Amino acid sequence: ETGVTQTPRHLVMGMTNKKSLKCEQHLGHNAMYWYKQSAKKPLELMFVYNFKEQTENNSVPSRFSPECPNSSHLFLHLHTLQPEDSALYLCASSQDLGQGFPGYTFGSGTRLTVV
Amino acid sequence: GNSVTQMEGPVTLSEEAFLTINCTYTATGYPSLFWYVQYPGEGLQLLLKATKADDKGSNKGFEATYRKETTSFHLEKGSVQVSDSAVYFCALRRGSNDYKLSFGAGTTVTVRA
Numbered sequence: 001e002t003g004v005t006q007t008p009r010h011l012v013m014g015m016t017n018k019k020s021l022k023c024e025q026h027l028g029h030n031a032m033y034w035y036k037q038s039a040k041k042p043l044e045l046m047f048v049y050n051f052k053e054q055t056e057n058n059s060v061p062s063r064f065s066p067e068c069p070n071s072s073h074l075f076l077h078l079h080t081l082q083p084e085d086s087a088l089y090l091c092a093s094s095q096d097l098g099q100g101f102p103g104y105t106f107g108s109g110t111r112l113t114v115v
Numbered sequence: 116g117n118s119v120t121q122m123e124g125p126v127t128l129s130e131e132a133f134l135t136i137n138c139t140y141t142a143t144g145y146p147s148l149f150w151y152v153q154y155p156g157e158g159l160q161l162l163l164k165a166t167k168a169d170d171k172g173s174n175k176g177f178e179a180t181y182r183k184e185t186t187s188f189h190l191e192k193g194s195v196q197v198s199d200s201a202v203y204f205c206a207l208r209r210g211s212n213d214y215k216l217s218f219g220a221g222t223t224v225t226v227r228a
Binding site: 048107109 | 119149156159160164214217218219220
């Protein structure tokens with residue numbers, strides 16, 4: 001257990017469904033991230049939050065909607081997804097952005113399949 | 116822009132064999148370099164890092180040396196075990212004030228008993 005917990009571990013959803021991914025960290029970190037991991041491709045940074053404020057949206061389609069109610073919790077709301085959105089979605093946290101950044105702590109990911 | 120290129124897998128080895136995974140990078144300035152490992156069914160874990168030229172990162176028997184002259188950060192282990200079977204990612208961070216990591220595509224390593 002890394003200290004970053006993601007639920008659910010696996011999710012199968014239809015293209016018309018609405019679902020949410022959850023990420024929780026108890027490390028006292030201030031920054032949280034969503035990454036998409038597709039087969040044979042580099043990890044893609046999707047969203048960045050620092051002290052609950054979104055600091056980056058990496059041109060992610062609006063069918064992905066992040067929410068960060070506090071520094072410990074991060075959600076990714078999903079609706080009307082496409083089959084090509086099937087991937088492993090990884091949450092990560094770090095103490096701070098920028099200076100003093102020691103590296104990310106990753107969760108185990110949610111394996112999403114869109115049918 | 117900043118990018119990382121690592122050797123394509125999959126790599127299959129026998130136990131106690133020598134492992135090398137090549138990683139080269141393109142970046143301006145003085146990036147920090149990382150290796151992450153992803154065991155089956157898990158997220159990524161930081162394996163080792165180096166923050167300046169000629170630094171050597173090491174952990175769990177793995178080593179990588181930051182070579183600015185060849186823009187490389189190759190991962191090595193002298194004697195692999197079955198438990199080293201995983202996907203290995205090379206990554207760079209552009210500068211000390213930059214939080215973004217640029218990842219390679221990952222190299223799948225399978226070690227047979």
